[in-house]
Amino acid sequence: MKKAVILNLSPRKTGTSMMLANRCREFLSTRDYLVEILHLYPNLKDLSPLLTAINEAESIIMVGPSYIDTYPADTFYLLEELEKNRDILHGQDLYGIIQGGMPYVHTHESGLKMLELFAGENELSYKGGFVIGMGAMLNGQPLDKLLNGKKAASGFEQFLKNVAKQESSPPSLYYQAQLKIPGLAYWFMATLMNRKIDKDRREKGIGDQAKSPYDNLEIN
Template identity: 80%
Template structure:
């Protein structure tokens, strides 16, 4: 039986990234795969469980959100630690799934590029990935809840078939699934999302009066 480890790169154990990780597990489990999902964040202080799992599998799937154009920063830490422990890397297939708030895929593709570059330097076979826009709006709901749900579902299904066959997955799958709208619609959507974020922020007591940690106005040069 073939083995695959799915690594949830999100700090959330429930959300869109985990919904996608579970989809992968369900799909592969009935196709002669032994599948394990591991979470990065609870293991940050001790990555031995992740290292051991990676060493035992034929395929690795990294699933996570897009934070400022790529995966969360601790993903880089994981990759750095893997490079230090290269004995666990022995030609495994590596796939990436990244989802973010923006509807267009080019904003999030750099996360997959990071994995591709890492694989090329560290004895892994990068087999492609899948990008999903508006993942934040899903908040863990199924893909068919997206405005482009049918196309996203169809493209993701093809991606999973590629993973099951250990084949390279083309970027055309997620480019074709991308939601295409006029620029003005994107603008209005961004305003709505910002209002929603502001409302949630105020609901948690995070007001505009809170000093930003990036405010350098008091620094004397």
């Protein structure tokens, strides 16, 4: 029986990232895998459970949200600690799953590029990943609740089949599954979002004319 470890890189133990992690575990468990899900944030002070699981696994799947174009900042801390403990990295397959609020997958893809670069420098075999747009709207609901739910669920299913076979998974899977939004509709959505952000800022006293808290800082 093969072993896989799924690392939840989200600060939340519920939500979209965990929904995807659980879907991975369910799928692989029916295909002769022993699968364990571990959470990064509760283990930040002691990463030894994660390091042990990574050492024992044949496949590593990192799942998390996209915060400003890539995984949460503490993911970098995890990767730095893995580099310090390179003896536990011995050619395991590495896959990434990243989901974010923007509909276009290229806005979140840099998270996967980061994993690919890390794998190339640290004795891991990067096998690809999957990007899901508008993940924040799901808030833990299944993929079929998205506007492009059928395509997203179908593409993700094929990605999981590739993981189970320890094969490379091409970017074309998530590009074909992304929601196609006409330019005019996208402009309208962006305008509404910006207006809401401006309204929230004004209500909190952070308008354009507000004094910057950094104005009186002394630079040594």
